[in-house]
Amino acid sequence: MDLIALVERIGEAPTAALFGMITGLTFGIAAHRSRFCLRAATVEFARGSMGPAVAVWLLTFSTALVWVQGASLTGxxxxxxxxxxxxxxxxxxxIIGGLMFGIGMVLARGCSGRLLVLAATGNMRSIVSGLIFAVIAQMSLGGWLTPAREYLAGLWVTPGGRNVDLLSTSGMPDYMGLVMGIALAVLALEISRRNRIGFGRLVFASGVGFAVAVGWVLTFGLSQVAFEPVQIESATFTGPSAHTLMYFLDRNAVLEFDIGLVPGVFIGALISAALTRELRWQAFDNALVMRKAMIGAALMGFGGMLAGGCAIGAGVTGGSIFVATAWLALFCMWIGAMATDYLIDQKHLATA
Incomplete structure (x- = not known):
């Protein structure tokens, strides 16, 4: 069945949700099996190691660049x-949101995407933190925290009513995005070789980046045949978590890409965890861990909405199309996470 026939048969909104589900299933399975986590990568890097987590994150990021830039070059x-x-x-x-998100993901012991994946395995810390993240994200999007977010976001904006394309602004040819992705992939594979990462984990790490490309291509294709305007988007978890929460609370909410994405990730990770026998209930270790996780989730909810995306949305999805503010947000997430690990976790280990 071609895309036009699919839209005519089930409608534009259900098609968008279906595409979100496909993207989410791909992401959820690949993220669970690869143990993809920006927080783990930043902690490794902060402690002077280019270990497995760094290799997996870099391979995911580079794979997203390769697939997305390749899709762009081929139309x-x-x-x-x-x-x-x-x-x-x-x-x-x-800057502000990226720093807040980076701090939050270290306190919560996982970024929003990682929390969603872990929640599917029965991790109560991730379930509680994920719910707090979604509530704060919704409050920042259209609730009591909206004025604060709008004020901070309005302090310094890009000119001309559009974001900045790093490739075109720097005068580089269109194919340079693909070249950069290949170069980073080679570096990631070399780091993986040094850490003796198995072939299967590398494939699934690449699958996370592939999921980002799937989302971009599917929503772009839908936008070309839909009668109503369709947002061209891909995997991200700040806005979609808020939208999914409201979908189940508001009977008037409508289907969209986001409503398929978040459940898709959960289902994909659940299937993967079941197949690998990793389903088990896990609670908070102690009250201190619980407090840190709750504070971290709140910081990620507001910070991710302020930054225009989470560790996936800005860090991989936005980065894959060279959105300037996404790259800046990703950089600030690394800085915030590394500083928090140094000031809190490393000092705690030193005194333990």
Whole structure:
């Protein structure tokens, strides 16, 4: 069945949700099996190690660059049409929100995407933290925290009502994005070789990056045949977590890509955990861990919404199409996470 026939048969909104589900299932399975986690990568790097977590993250990021830039060069998507690129970006939001998100993911022991994956395995810490993350994200999107987010985001914005395309602004040819992705993939494979990472984990790490490309290509394809405007988007978890929460609370909410994405990730990770026999209930270790996780989740909810995306949304999805504020947000997430690990976790280990 071709795309037009699918849209005519089930409708545009259900098709968008279906595409979100496909993207989410791919992401959930691959993220669980590869143990993809930006927080783990930043902690390794902060402690002077280019270990397995760094290798997996870098392979995911580079794979997303390769697939997405390849799709762009072959006409399967247009980065300039993506919502992240077509609206004004916030430099101040990327800096402040990125730092907050980085701090939060170390306190919560996982970024929002990782928490969703772990929640599917029965991890109560991740379930509680994920719910707090979603509630704060919704409050930042359209609730009591909205004025604060809008004020901070408005301090410094990109000119011209659009975000900045790093490739075109720097004058580099279109194919340089693909070249950079290949170069980073080679580096990731070399780090993986030094850490003796198995072939299977490498394949699944690449699968996380592939899931990002799947989302971009599917939503772009839908936008070309849909009668109503369709947002061209891919995997991210700040806005979608808030939208999914409201979908189950508001009978008037409508189907969209986000509503398929979040459940898709959960189901994909659940299937993977069941097949690998990793389903088990896990509680908080102690009250201190619980407090840190709850504070961290709240910081990620507000910070991710302010930054324009989470560790996946800005760090991989936005980065794959060279959105300038996404790259800045990712950089600030690394800085915030490394500083928090040094000031809190490393000092705690030293005094333990």
């Amino acid at each position: 399967l998507m247009r980065a300039e049409d993506a919502r992240m690129m077509a609206v004004a970006g916030s430099w101040s939001g990327a």
